[in-house]
Amino acid sequence: MYKFGFSLTKARVINYESNDRSIVDFILEREPSLNLCIECGGCSATCTTGNYTNFSLREIHILLKRGENEQVRDKIKQCMLCGKCSLVCPRGVNTRNVVFLAKQAFQKFTGHAV
Amino acid sequence: MQFDPFVIPFNIGLYFILIYAVTRSVIWFRELSRPDKLRLQRGFFGKAFGQSLMEIFLESLIHRKILKKNLRIGYMHMSLAFGWFLLILFGTLEVDIFGASHLNAPYKAIFFKFFNPDHGQTPFEAGYSFLMDLILAFILSGLLLAIIKRFSSKAVGMKKTTRLKTLDKVALTSLWLIFPSRLIAESLTSGAYGTGSFLTGTLGSWLASFLSANEVAYPFWWLYSLSLGTFFVLLPLTRYLHIPTELFLIFMRNSGISTGDKTGAFSEVEVHSCSSCGICIDQCQLSFSAGINNIQSAYLMKAIRNNADTYDIAHNCLLCGRCDRACPVGIELSPIRMIQRRAGESETKYTNTWKGYFRNKHSVSVQKQNTKSIYDFLPESNPDKADILYFAGCMTHLTPSIKIAMTRIMNASGLKWSFIDEKGGVCCGRPLMLAGQDKEARELINFNSQIIWKTGAHTLVTSCPICYKVFKESYYLDVEVLHHTQFIKNCIDEDLVKMNFIHKKVTYHSPCELGRNSGIYDEPREVLKHVANLETTGFEDENSLCCGGSLGNIILSQAKKRQIATDVAAELTKKNPDYLATACPLCKKTLAPVTKSRVADISEIVAEAIVLPVIKKNTERYKKPVRESAGIA
Numbered sequence: 145m146y147k148f149g150f151s152l153t154k155a156r157v158i159n160y161e162s163n164d165r166s167i168v169d170f171i172l173e174r175e176p177s178l179n180l181c182i183e184c185g186g187c188s189a190t191c192t193t194g195n196y197t198n199f200s201l202r203e204i205h206i207l208l209k210r211g212e213n214e215q216v217r218d219k220i221k222q223c224m225l226c227g228k229c230s231l232v233c234p235r236g237v238n239t240r241n242v243v244f245l246a247k248q249a250f251q252k253f254t255g256h257a258v
Numbered sequence: 259m260q261f262d263p264f265v266i267p268f269n270i271g272l273y274f275i276l277i278y279a280v281t282r283s284v285i286w287f288r289e290l291s292r293p294d295k296l297r298l299q300r301g302f303f304g305k306a307f308g309q310s311l312m313e314i315f316l317e318s319l320i321h322r323k324i325l326k327k328n329l330r331i332g333y334m335h336m337s338l339a340f341g342w343f344l345l346i347l348f349g350t351l352e353v354d355i356f357g358a359s360h361l362n363a364p365y366k367a368i369f370f371k372f373f374n375p376d377h378g379q380t381p382f383e384a385g386y387s388f389l390m391d392l393i394l395a396f397i398l399s400g401l402l403l404a405i406i407k408r409f410s411s412k413a414v415g416m417k418k419t420t421r422l423k424t425l426d427k428v429a430l431t432s433l434w435l436i437f438p439s440r441l442i443a444e445s446l447t448s449g450a451y452g453t454g455s456f457l458t459g460t461l462g463s464w465l466a467s468f469l470s471a472n473e474v475a476y477p478f479w480w481l482y483s484l485s486l487g488t489f490f491v492l493l494p495l496t497r498y499l500h501i502p503t504e505l506f507l508i509f510m511r512n513s514g515i516s517t518g519d520k521t522g523a524f525s526e527v528e529v530h531s532c533s534s535c536g537i538c539i540d541q542c543q544l545s546f547s548a549g550i551n552n553i554q555s556a557y558l559m560k561a562i563r564n565n566a567d568t569y570d571i572a573h574n575c576l577l578c579g580r581c582d583r584a585c586p587v588g589i590e591l592s593p594i595r596m597i598q599r600r601a602g603e604s605e606t607k608y609t610n611t612w613k614g615y616f617r618n619k620h621s622v623s624v625q626k627q628n629t630k631s632i633y634d635f636l637p638e639s640n641p642d643k644a645d646i647l648y649f650a651g652c653m654t655h656l657t658p659s660i661k662i663a664m665t666r667i668m669n670a671s672g673l674k675w676s677f678i679d680e681k682g683g684v685c686c687g688r689p690l691m692l693a694g695q696d697k698e699a700r701e702l703i704n705f706n707s708q709i710i711w712k713t714g715a716h717t718l719v720t721s722c723p724i725c726y727k728v729f730k731e732s733y734y735l736d737v738e739v740l741h742h743t744q745f746i747k748n749c750i751d752e753d754l755v756k757m758n759f760i761h762k763k764v765t766y767h768s769p770c771e772l773g774r775n776s777g778i779y780d781e782p783r784e785v786l787k788h789v790a791n792l793e794t795t796g797f798e799d800e801n802s803l804c805c806g807g808s809l810g811n812i813i814l815s816q817a818k819k820r821q822i823a824t825d826v827a828a829e830l831t832k833k834n835p836d837y838l839a840t841a842c843p844l845c846k847k848t849l850a851p852v853t854k855s856r857v858a859d860i861s862e863i864v865a866e867a868i869v870l871p872v873i874k875k876n877t878e879r880y881k882k883p884v885r886e887s888a889g890i891a
Contacts, residue, residue: 177815192652195682197635221632224685224702225693226652227809231847236816244693244812 163211170249171208171242178242180235181205187229187239193222201229201239208246217254220246260358260373264476265365268483271490272364278494278615279502286506289523289619294515301513310509318504319343323586327537330403331416335535337400339501344393352386368486371444371458372479378453391457394444397437405434416540423564428488429496435485443482446475495614497560500533504587507531517593519696521606525597526617528589532559538581538591543804547825548818550574555581555591558598565610570813572598576822577692577810579774583800592775599694633701636684639709644676647715647737649706649729651722652685653843659858660721660843663865664742668719670868671754675719678709688728689809699732707733719745721861723772723842724809730776741772742861743782743841750788756869757789762836764790764863767826767849768802769842782841782860789867793833803829805840807848820852827853839863 172178188200199222207216220243229239290298301307316322319340325332349367354360356377357370366373378387406413408430422430441458442465448454449462450471465471493499507527515524538555545551553574561568572595582591601607608617648668654660668675684706690699710718710733718737720726729739740748749755764786772778779799786792797803806814806822827849830838838857840846850857 190656192682192685196637221698222635224633224687224698225689225695226685227689228652228656230816231653231656231807231844233816238813238815240689240693240809241812 158210158212160210164213165209165211166253167213167216167246167249168208168211170252171245174245175238175241177235177237178205181237182235184234186232186234190228190232192224192226192228197222199223201243204246205242213250216246217250220250262369262372262479264480264483265369266483267487268365268368269487271487275490275493275502282494282616283506285616286523286527289526290515291522294510294524297513297515298510301509306509306512306514310512313508313512314505317508317586317588318501321586324535324537327584327586328416331407331535331537334400334403334407337396338404341393341397341400345390345397348386348390348393352390356383356386369479369483371447372475375447375451376453378448378455378459384455387453387455387458391455391459394437394441395457398441401434401437411536416536422534423560425492426496429492429498432485432488432492433498435481436489439478439482439485443475443478446471446478450475497532497534497563499530500587503527503530504533507587507589511588517590517597519593519597519600521597521608525594526608528594529559529562531587532556532589533587534560535586537584537586541580541584543576543578543580543806543822543825544574544814544818547806547822548814550818555585555589555595558591558595559589562594562598562608564614565608568598568601572601573811574813575811576770576804576806576808576814577775578770578804578808580801580804583774596692596694599692600696601694631701632698633684633705636705639712641678641709641713642676643714644674645715646673646675646717646719647710647713648675648677649683649686649718649720649725650677650679651683651720651725651843653724653847654721655679655682657843657846657859660846660861663859663861664719664721666865666868667742667746667749667755667861671749673754676713676715678713686722686725686728687732688724691728691732692810693812699728703728703733707735710735710737717745721843721859723769723776724844727771727776741776741778741781741841743772743785744778746785746861746864747781750785755864757864757867758869759788760790760863760867762790762863763793763833764837764839765793765795765830765833765835767795767805767830767838767840767845768797768799769840769845770802770804770808772841773802774800782839785860785864786839789864790837793835795830795832797829805842805845805848807844809844819848823848824852827855827857831855837863 183202183205185200185202188194188202191199191201193199199219204216204219223243225240225243227240230237233239287295287298319336321332321335321339324335346367349370353362353367353370356374357366371377378384407416441461444458445454445462446465446469447462448458449466452463453459454462462471489498493501510524510527517525517528534556536556539545539551542554545554553571558568558571561571575595577592577595579592585591606619606621608619611618646668648664650661650664665677685702686706687699687702690696690702716737717740718729718735719740719742720729721742723741726739726741729735746755750757766783766786768779768782772782783792803826804822805826806819827838831853835855838849838853838855839860840849840857841860843859846857846859
C-alpha cells in the first residue's frame with residue numbers, strides 16, 4: 145500500500161474508573177495547591193526545558209490526572225526545577241513541589257529512581 | 259566520717275558519664291575520615307589547641323556570643339555553666355585545703371559540707387564559705403531565670419522557647435533540683451552546727467529555729483545526690499549531651515574540620531552539640547512572619563538525634579542562613595540540612611542503638627540509578643569568542659528590565675562581551691542542588707561549563723546570586739566569576755562607565771544568596787552610594803532579611819511566601835525610599851507585588867544614571883534652504 149505519510153490513530157480508551165491515580169493522589173495529598181490549576185499553560189510557556197523539548201507541565205498535570213503515569217515518568221525527569229513556572233503561575237500553584245513530589249512518588253511506587 | 263550510702267547515686271552517675279564520654283569520643287574519632295584524623299592530630303600539637311582552650315572558656319563557660327545577643331539569656335547560661343564550673347573548681351580546692359588529706363574522691367568535694375559540718379569557724383574558713391555561697395547564689399539566680407523562661411519566654415527577651423520531649427523534661431527537672439537541694443541540705447547542716455555564710459548560714463539558722471535540722475538535712479543530701487546521679491545518667495539521651503560534646507566540636511572546628519556534604523563523625527558531633535537554646539527560632543522568618551514553628555534548626559538537630567523523620571523539617575526551609583549566623587555554638591546548620599535533603603542518595607546513615615545511648619553507623623543501599631543522561635536533549639552550541647560573558651540566568655529572563663539594564667551597562671563599558679543565554683539558556687544547576695539532586699545538577703553544570711569553556715572567556719558576569727553561588731563554588735572553571743554588582747563596582751573603579759548622581763532615596767535589600775551565603779556585602783552598597791542616597795534599614799549585612807521567595811524552600815506555599823515578602827517589604831520601606839534596591843531578580847520578583855515603593859535591581863538604577871555619550875548631531879541640514887539641500891538649483 146502506498147504510504148501517504150499519515151495514518152489513523154489508534155482508538156484510545158481511558159477508563160476513569162480503573163486508572164491508576166496513585167501518583168496524583170500522592171502529590172495532591174502533600175501539595176493541595178495543584179487543585180487550583182486552571183490549565184492556563186503559563187508554566188509551559190516560560191519553561192526552561194520547554195525551550196528545547198516539548199516538555200510541558202500542563203500536559204504532565206493532565207496525564208497524571210488521567211493516570212497515564214508511564215508517559216509522565218519519562219518526561220518528568222527532564223525538569224530542571226528552576227522555578228520559573230511557580231513565579232508565573234497566576235493561581236499560586238507550588239509547581240516546583242509538584243515536580244519534586246512526582247519524582248519521589250515514582251521512586252516510591254516503582255522502586256526506580258527517576 | 260568519710261563515707262555515707264547517700265553518695266552512691268552520685269558516684270554511679272559520675273563514673274558512668276566519664277566512661278561514656280571516653281567511649282563515645284573514641285568512637286567519633288575512629289569514624290573520622292583519614293584526612294580529618296590528621297587534621298585533628300596536627301591541631302592537637304599546634305596553635306589550634308590554645309585557640310580551642312580560649313574558645314571553650316569564652317563560649318562554653320562565659321557564653322560570650324549569647325551575652326552579646328541577649329543579656330538575660332546569656333546571663334542564664336553563664337551563671338549555670340560558669341557558676342557550676344567555679345563551684346566544682348573551688349569545691350575541689352576547698353576539700354584539698356581544709357580536708358583531712360589531699361587527692362580526695364570527687365564526692366568529697368561535692369558533699370564537703372556533709373563530711374565537714376563544722377567547717378567555717380576560723381575567719382579564713384568563713385571567708386571561703388562566703389565565696390562558695392556567692393557562687394551558689396550566682397547559679398541560683400540563673401536557675402530562677404531558667405524557670406521563668408520555661409513558663410514565659412517573653413520575660414527573658416525570647417519570642418519562643420524550644421518544646422521538649424518527656425526525657426528532656428525529666429533531665430531538666432533533675433538539673434533544676436540539683437542546686438536548690440544543695441542549698442537546703444547545706445543550710446540545714448550549717449544551721450545545726452552554727453556555721454555557713456550569708457546564704458546557707460542565714461537560711462540554716464532560720465530553718466534550725468523550728469526544725470531539728472540535722473535529721474531533716476539527711477533526706478536533702480540524698481535528694482542532692484540522686485538528682486546529680488539522675489542527671490548524669492540521662493545526659494547522653496537528652497539535649498544536655500551538648501555540654502561535653504561542645505568541647506569536642508570547638509576543638510575539631512579549630513583544627514580545620516568542616517561539615518562537607520556527607521553524614522559523618524563531624525556532623526554527628528555538631529548535631530549533638532546543639533543545646534536547643536532556641537536562638538535560631540527567634541531568627542527564623544518562617545517563625546515570626548509565617549507562623550511555622552516546628553522546622554527550625556533546633557528541631558532539625560533534635561529530629562536527627564531522635565532518629566525521627568526529617569523530610570518536612572529539612573525541606574521546609576528558606577536556606578537563608580540567618581540561623582547559621584546566629585547559632586552561638588557555631589554549628590553549620592545549612593550544610594547539615596542539605597545533607598538531610600540528599601538523604602535518599604547518601605550512603606551512610608545513623609540510627610540509635612542501646613536505647614539511644616549509642617548511634618550505629620551503617621550503609622544504606624543506594625536505589626538503582628539511571629546511568630543514561632537525563633538532559634541529553636540539550637543541543638550542542640558553538641558560541642562566539644569573547645572576553646567577558648554575561649549569563650543572565652532563568653530568573654533574569656523573567657525580569658527583562660534587569661537584562662536590558664545590564665546590556666546597556668555592558669555596552670557603555672566598551673568591553674568585548676557576549677550574552678551567552680540571550681535566547682534562553684540552561685539552568686545553572688543550583689535549584690536542583692537545593693532540592694538535593696546533585697547528580698542531575700552535575701549534568702547541567704557540565705553542559706554550561708562546556709559552553710563557557712568554548713568561548714575562551716576569562717570573566718563571567720551573572721545577574722542572579724543563585725547562579726553566582728553555584729558558578730563560584732561548584733563549577734571548576736578557569737574564569738573569574740563576578741556578580742553584576744561586583745562588575746559595576748569594577749567599572750566605576752576603573753572609570754569605564756561614567757555615571758550621574760541621581761538624587762533619589764534608596765534602601766538596599768541584601769539577597770541571602772549574595773550576602774550571607776556568598777559574603778558579598780560591600781560592593782552593592784558602594785555602587786548604590788556612588789549613584790544615589792543610600793539609607794540604612796536596620797537589617798544590614800548578616801542581619802539582612804530573606805525576601806521569602808527563596809528557591810531553597812520547596813514546600814512553602816505561595817501564600818506564606820507572600821506573607822513573608824509583605825513583612826520584609828514593610829520593614830525595608832519604613833523610610834519611604836524612592837527605590838527599594840536589590841541585587842537579585844528573584845528578590846525583585848518577590849518584593850515588587852507587595853509594596854508600593856518601586857523595587858529595582860541595582861543594575862537598573864545604574865543604567866538610569868549612566869551618562870550618555872554626546873552624539874554630534876547633524877543640524878546643518880536645517881540651516882540650508884530646502885531646495886539647496888535637495889540638490890535643486
